[in-house]
Amino acid sequence: MITAFQPATLKKMTALVENYLIEGEPKPTTSPTKSILSAEEAGAIAGSYQRITRRFIGVTKPAQSDTLQVINQSGALADQQGNNELTTLLPVARYLFRRADDVGASLFIGPGDDGEVYFQRGSDNFRRISPRETGGE
Secondary structure, eight states: OOOSOOHHHHHHHHHHHHHHHHTTOOOOOOOOOSOSSOHHHHHHHOEEEEEOOOSSTTTSOOOGGGEEEEEEETTEEEEEETTSOOEEEEEEETTEEEOTTOSSOOEEEEEOTTSOEEEEETTEEEEEEEEOOOSOO
16 A cells, blocks of 8 residues: 555555566467457547546646557557557457556456446556547558
C-alpha cells in the first residue's frame, strides 16, 4: 500500500508483486497471429482515449500520459501512450490482450455496460473519445 504521490516507488512495488505472482510460470513462446476480434470489432475499439481516473486528484496535472491511441493495423491492434513507442497488443480472448512479455491477459479494451468503449490496464482507465483507424480496414 502507498498513500503518497511516489510514482517511481509505486512502480517498483508493483513490479515486485507481479514478479512474485508469476514466478515459475513459463513465458509465452508464441505470439498469436490472428486476431480474435472481427475487423469490425477491431475498428470499433480503435481511436483516441482519455484518462478517466486519477489516483492522486489535485496532485498530478494533465499530461501526455492522459491520452493514448489504439491503432488498427489491418486487424492487428497496437497502442501508444503520449510519445512512447507503439506497442503491439496480442489477443488472448475477446477484448482481452497482452503485451509480448506478459504471461497472460494484462489489459481490456472493449465496450462497457454503458455502451462506451474503455481501455483498462492496472489502475489506468481510459474512455474512447473519438474513433481513429490507422492503416487497415
